[in-house]
Amino acid sequence: MRDEGTSKRTQGYKRRIEALSRKPDAVAALLDRAIQAGFSADFVLMDSWFTQAPLLRELMAKGLHVIGMVKAMKQRSRFNGKSLTLHELYALLPKQKNKEILGSVIVQTACGLPIKLVFVQNRHRRRDWLVLLSTDLALEDAEIVRIYGMRWSIGVSS
Numbered sequence: 001m002r003d004e005g006t007s008k009r010t011q012g013y014k015r016r017i018e019a020l021s022r023k024p025d026a027v028a029a030l031l032d033r034a035i036q037a038g039f040s041a042d043f044v045l046m047d048s049w050f051t052q053a054p055l056l057r058e059l060m061a062k063g064l065h066v067i068g069m070v071k072a073m074k075q076r077s078r079f080n081g082k083s084l085t086l087h088e089l090y091a092l093l094p095k096q097k098n099k100e101i102l103g104s105v106i107v108q109t110a111c112g113l114p115i116k117l118v119f120v121q122n123r124h125r126r127r128d129w130l131v132l133l134s135t136d137l138a139l140e141d142a143e144i145v146r147i148y149g150m151r152w153s154i155g156v157s158s
Contacts, residue, residue, distance in 0.1 A: 045151040053109040065136040077107035
């Protein structure tokens with residue numbers, strides 16, 4: 001993949017190397033460049049591909065809060081001294097009928113990062129739920145949902 005004729009000082013070379021890097025590393029590098037260029041943000045919105053503890057920790061160290069979707073996989077969160085899956089956490093929530101926001105809980109990731117998980121009803125499959133994550137524990141559930149909803153208006157219009 002090496003191109004002996006390409007100067008390593010060009011922006012094209014730098015973007016190529018970035019494209020070959022791990023995606024979470026590329027996100028952090030892009031955010032660093034944006035901040036250095038004078039951009040600021042209240043939150044970084046991300047989908048479930050990027051909402052992972054190592055990247056969350058890195059962004060928090062930069063002073064950036066994250067709101068993102070979480071996949072219901074094998075990851076576990078610490079709650080009341082127990083290591084629980086998203087399904088087990090959902091089962092602990094008081095049941096709310098006919099609500100879009102089903103409830104929330106503050107937990108810790110496996111590495112000890114405190115996060116807020118908000119369970120919302122899946123609009124396409126009413127029996128299912130989705131989970132949003134926020135590193136800003138002070139945000140109300142409805143505000144987390146509203147802010148995450150902005151991601152769709154950005155993604156769809158581009």
